[in-house]
Amino acid sequence: MQSKVSSPVIVALDYDSADTALAMADQLDPSLCRVKVGKELFTAAGPDLVRALVDRGFQVFLDLKFHDIPNTVAKAVKAAAQLGVWMVNVHASGGERMMTAAVDALRDCGDSRPLLIAVTVLTSTTAEELAATGVSAPLEKQVLQLASQARACGLDGVVCSAREAKMLRSECGSEFALVTPGIRPAGTDTGDQRRTLTPSEALEEGSSYLVVGRPITAAPRPLESLKSILFEISG
Numbered sequence: 001m002q003s004k005v006s007s008p009v010i011v012a013l014d015y016d017s018a019d020t021a022l023a024m025a026d027q028l029d030p031s032l033c034r035v036k037v038g039k040e041l042f043t044a045a046g047p048d049l050v051r052a053l054v055d056r057g058f059q060v061f062l063d064l065k066f067h068d069i070p071n072t073v074a075k076a077v078k079a080a081a082q083l084g085v086w087m088v089n090v091h092a093s094g095g096e097r098m099m100t101a102a103v104d105a106l107r108d109c110g111d112s113r114p115l116l117i118a119v120t121v122l123t124s125t126t127a128e129e130l131a132a133t134g135v136s137a138p139l140e141k142q143v144l145q146l147a148s149q150a151r152a153c154g155l156d157g158v159v160c161s162a163r164e165a166k167m168l169r170s171e172c173g174s175e176f177a178l179v180t181p182g183i184r185p186a187g188t189d190t191g192d193q194r195r196t197l198t199p200s201e202a203l204e205e206g207s208s209y210l211v212v213g214r215p216i217t218a219a220p221r222p223l224e225s226l227k228s229i230l231f232e233i234s235g
């Protein structure tokens, strides 16, 4: 039975084995956060680990950022839905046909349909790095363009930086989910992230969900770090 979760925090379980991921999950509380399984953990531990987290009562965001031809992505999101995950994502840069195929693939899932969201521009990317890939639009415009396409295709929301949340909230409406990684409580290391905000700033800007990895998982007492983030945002 999955817990009811009012917390906006999604803890990124970026680990290289089921044992380490489950050891961290067992220190957390499914009524205080959701969890995210990304490429490293899924590649190492596979669908059984996702099922184990679901069985522990966690709502799971399966973050595999699918980006492929429409037929392949449609089948991949359908397979994700069959794992019982709460949320799954694709890359918006895969284009409209790919995103529409993903939406269509989930139509017959009924109540077990996961939320489907699209990654816009990764939070580790700077404006200069984006330009170097050949994208001529300014970074914010590119995020807005990709988010607008995702919304038009019927997706439930996007992954973006909290720095773009205010713009997207006003352009895409109150129901559109804005999932924001690159969250860094004041005084914590930014690491490879580039477009960051603190948890309370992110919510003030309009984020729906905060993806937090290392500030919780690398902390000496992860549950205390999670609680201190929840305390910060409740104030």
Ligand SMILES: O=C(O)c1cc(=O)[nH]c(=O)n1[C@@H]1O[C@H](COP(=O)(O)O)[C@@H](O)[C@H]1O
Binding pocket: 012, 014, 038, 063, 065, 089, 119, 121, 122, 123, 124, 159, 160, 181, 182, 183, 191, 193, 211, 212, 213, 214, 215
């Ligand atoms: O889709 C994601 O979750 C994601 C998108 C993005 O633009 N930036 C980003 O950091 N992420 C993920 O969010 C998590 C952030 O982890 P920390 O930087 O440790 O808080 C990682 O698991 C990333 O894979």
